[in-house]
Amino acid sequence: MKRKIILSVSIIFLMLASKAQQAGSIFYLSFRIDPELTEYFKVDDKSRNWFSVYSESDAMPDEIIDSIKHKTESAFTVKLGMPVTLCYRKNNKGENVGSTTIGGFIENLPDNTFNKGKEVCPQSTRYIYLSAQIAPGGTSITIGNKKSKAKPMIKLIAKVYDADKNEVWKNDATIKDFAKLRSETRYYGSVEITSAETLTPYDIYAMYLMALDELMK
Numbered sequence: 001m002k003r004k005i006i007l008s009v010s011i012i013f014l015m016l017a018s019k020a021q022q023a024g025s026i027f028y029l030s031f032r033i034d035p036e037l038t039e040y041f042k043v044d045d046k047s048r049n050w051f052s053v054y055s056e057s058d059a060m061p062d063e064i065i066d067s068i069k070h071k072t073e074s075a076f077t078v079k080l081g082m083p084v085t086l087c088y089r090k091n092n093k094g095e096n097v098g099s100t101t102i103g104g105f106i107e108n109l110p111d112n113t114f115n116k117g118k119e120v121c122p123q124s125t126r127y128i129y130l131s132a133q134i135a136p137g138g139t140s141i142t143i144g145n146k147k148s149k150a151k152p153m154i155k156l157i158a159k160v161y162d163a164d165k166n167e168v169w170k171n172d173a174t175i176k177d178f179a180k181l182r183s184e185t186r187y188y189g190s191v192e193i194t195s196a197e198t199l200t201p202y203d204i205y206a207m208y209l210m211a212l213d214e215l216m217k
Contacts, residue, residue, distance in 0.1 A: 024080050024126035024160075025087035027117025029072065030099065031106040031208075034135040037152055037199045038104075060106055060201045068106070068208060072130065079216050080126055080160065080169075086110050087121040114165055126168070129159045132211070134204060138176035151176070152199065154211045173214035175207070 069086055076084040087110050088096035098108040112120065117127050138153035153176040160169040199207075 022082040022125045023123060024076060024082055024084035024128055025117055025121040025124040026072065026076065026084065026110055026128040026130060027087045027112040027114060027121065028129045028131075029069075029086065029109040030111065030130070031068065031109060031132040032104050032134070033106070033199075033204060034133075035104050036136060037134060038204075060204070064201050064205050065106060065108060067205065069109070071209060071212060075212050075216050076128055076160075082126065084126070084128065087112060087117050087124070087127075089116060089120045114161065118163065125163060127161045127163070127165075129157075129161075131157045132208060134199070134207060152207075154207045156211045156215045158215055171215055173211050173217075175211050175214060 073084050091097050099105050099111040101107045134154045136151055138151040155174045157172045159167060162168050
């Protein structure tokens with residue numbers, strides 16, 4: 001009887017140890033925001049073919065980017081039941097190398113291929129791909145007594161692979177019912193000037209958290 005108890009305890013210990021060794025890595029996290037939703041001032045001279053567009057938008061604060069990273073890690077940690085962290089390749093100085101802001105993408109997020117993710121984070125048992133996009137495509141709402149023109153939506157696509165790139169989980173989530181922006185366009189000859197009430201970085205962060213919750217269901 002004593003031997004059976006010891007054997008059972010040993011099996012439980014081995015199961016817990018095996019679970020503790022499992023870990024996940026987010027090898028790719030893409031987050032793109034359509035510039036139409038964030039540019040609050042834009043000048044477009046249609047008579048010029050080179051450097052004809054100038055625009056301004058609010059930069060995404062570092063603290064919000066850090067919060068997006070943390071919330072993403074936490075959400076997948078709970079979903080998969082194992083520690084999950086972002087997976088970065090390093091430069092010669094040992095610094096993280098991530099995405100850039102070109103084309104509306106949020107910077108400093110992991111942008112590895114699956115194979116590169118395995119190379120730089122070989123200890124992981126789960127490898128995570130996540131794409132987030134905020135773009136026009138939602139439903140129009142009434143602001144004051146006017147219908148909004150632009151219609152924002154957010155879409156998340158997630159895939160989880162094992163170390164052999166077998167897909168073990170996938171899901172997507174789309175939310176379209178967000179308040180959206182009033183814009184006004186004026187024309188002066190060939191020059192088009194648009195000023196708009198746009199999504200702030202804090203709006204974008206709130207939208208992401210809502211979509212992330214929906215994704216994990």
